[in-house]
Amino acid sequence: MKRGKSKMKTSTDEQLARRFHLLNTCVTVVLMAAIIISITNFGREAWIGAKQVGFIMTGSHNDHGWNRAKFRGINYVCNEFGYDLLLRENVPISGQEFQRTVEELADKGTKTIFLASSYHSDEVERLAMKYPRIQFHGIDVKPALDNIHKYSVRYIELRYLSGIIAGLHTKTNHIGYVAPFSCPEVNQGINAFALGVQSVNPKADILLVWTGDWDNPSNEQQAVHNLRALHADVLAYHQDGDVVPVAAERAGISFISFHESYPNYKFFLAGINANWSSIYQHIMSLQNNPSVWKNDDISWTGFTQGMADIEPAMEKLSPRERAVYESERWKLLSGKLIFAGEIFDRNNVKRCEAGESISSDYIQNQMDWLVKGVNIIGY
Secondary structure (H helix, E strand, C coil): CHHHHHHHHHHHHHHHHHHHHHHHHHHHHHHHHHHHHHHHHHHHHHHHHHCEEEEECCCCCCCCCHHHHHHHHHHHHHHHHCCEEEEECCCCCCCHHHHHHHHHHHHCCCCEEEECCHHHHHHHHHHHHHCCCCEEEEECCCCCCCCEEEECEECHHHHHHHHHHHHHHCCCCEEEEEECCCCHHHHHHHHHHHHHHHHHCCCCEEEEEECCCCCCHHHHHHHHHHHHHCCCCEEEECCCCCHHHHHHHHHCCEEEEECCCCCCCCCEEEEEEECHHHHHHHHHHHHCCHHHHCCCCCCCEEHHHCCEEEEECHHHCCHHHHHHHHHHHHHHHCCCCCCECCEEECCCCEEECCCCECCHHHHHHCCCCCECCEEEEEC
16 A cells, blocks of 8 residues: 555656646746747837938928938938838927927937938937937037037039139129028138139129028019119029029029029029939948948038039030130049138138138138128128
8 A cells, every 4th residue: 555655646746747847848938939029029120220211301302402302312312222211391490399300210210310401400419319329410410429420512612613604604794692691501602603703704793692591482582683683694592492593584594503403494504413312322321331431521522522513504605614614623623622822801801821721621610701702782
């Protein structure tokens, strides 16, 4: 009997052990499955976030000019390389709505956010600190943190070339320029344009009208009207939309466009455009190669790097105009500096000495004056 009881006890212990082992195996399998699912979901979310590009605009993507040009560029890159573009339009330059837009993109796991306006810069640093894993790219932002990156287009060579075209093409020697207000970005363009005009036509007057904003249709239309009344027969501009070229076409004034070209317009003379698809493609390629990024400066890229160009309506230029344009274009591509030699401002203050040149940093960030020969005719 004792031997029988011992045998029964051993059998019971073995059954309990087997059950415990089976239970332990089941728990292990469940835990492993949970871990695998968690890792898979995390990896999926991280991959999705890495393939998303947030693009925040102060205007609409179908605006003619600045906004549409930038949208077309980033949209091309996203379509070409398989990124999911998360477009956010008509977002104010600051405040709660801008912050909520960034937070919404961050909640989706977005790892790259482009700010399509320089006026977002004041709040970028705080948001970049809050979201250190997001790379913020902004027009003229201050790169105060490792995840804040500045990109901007250098137009001065193209403004200079357009000034040469205008100076050669004018018959009245009255050349108009429509711009929002005085700031380094605007002033450098006006000055480069004026120096281009003066290099081929010292007798020409550059008539400047301020509109007060990047996008002010009524003031822009009035500016064109005022320039026509002053017998301007060529004009250029630095505005976001297409109000100026449309008004110039109606007024019969030859114009040099900005952000878009108008080859079907009778009075279209030339167009200055950034190659936004190349710019955004370059930025994305650098972001995927951090070691290269540190040695590559895209904070002010333009004509000589193939990131911007001018499109003259060659059939409207005389043989002499074409010859001078091509010669000066080659000189600029070969390294000719625009802001070099003696330069005086409107108050006859010498801003650059003979044999010297103005630094790129000063041109981009500190140019608060206009060259001699620019006449402000209205605000």
